[in-house]
Amino acid sequence: MYKFITLLTLALVFTACTKHEAVATEKQASTTLDTVITNFSLPDINGKTHSLTDYKSSKAIVLMFISTECPVSNAYNSRMAAIAKDYAAKGITFLGINSNKAEDVAAIKKHAADNGLGFTILKDKGNVVADQLSASFTPEIYVLNGDLKLLYHGRIDDKRRVEEVTSNDLQKALDEIVAGKPVSVSSTKAFGCTIKRVD
């Protein structure tokens, strides 16, 4: 019994800790609000090239970094399709962007058809645009005005499960833009899948 107590004590001591410190923080670069995004051109999944400047007359341009394989992005498929449809009628352009290295045009095309994604989807080969914007996960949203100034960056809403959503952040921002008001909450955060970049 004495040995057992000794062993128990040793086990507890084993979990005791030390006092040390160091500094090693890696910061992520981010595209800050109100900055003007440099124009870019990308091909869509049908081979047609789109430039941001093609949509200068839009009330807003919504860039949605999406994935065919990410469960989080896929949980938003129907929400993205519905929002794009609703707000296209209000003068807003929606551009999906797929920057994942392993997801080719054929897979993206099939995924869009299977999930009723009616908005334009661009293929960002070599993740050039994802790098330009410092986009890092899916689904990640950037909203620009016609002058390509960043008005909103972040999530679509606050919950991956649609039935649990309490804050429709993207829609709220778009409603404010359509109403000619400043975006009241211009930056939000959520968990998503890391964009798989080229090595």
Added chain:
Amino acid sequence: MSRLLSLIGLFLLVITFNTQSQEVKTIDEKGLSNLLKNRDGSILFINFWATWCVPCREEFPDIVKLAKNFPKVEYVAVSLDHPDEIKSKIEPFLKKMKAPFNNYVAKFKDDQVLIEMINKDWNGAIPATAIYSSNGKEVGFYPKKMSYTELEKELKKVIK
């Protein structure tokens, strides 16, 4: 007889620790805050992952290896799956990994609160790892998948 009792005791102790480590509890804002601040002299290595995150699953065995090689550090893994997926998804993965540390699943009203608590520069991409000193100060934050070599290198900077 005394030796037999000791061995049985040790066996039960090991079983208890292993079982505890692969059980998943929920953690909310208050729980995470307590974990981060009340270090009680120990370094904290905390990893955020999810069963739906491929690079997280790929990184996890290296965290298990790290925990075995540097046992004086407190390791915690926080899953970002849904709390109702503990039995169906989280625990089966952790049992397969034989994760020898405390495991939680985040239960926050808004994930943004969790993200901001860990690091203001974090945008939510996972896997992500943070290291806290023994006095509760964040001394390392890595919002990416890391190799074992990278994990060990960063931890050694803190342990010294």
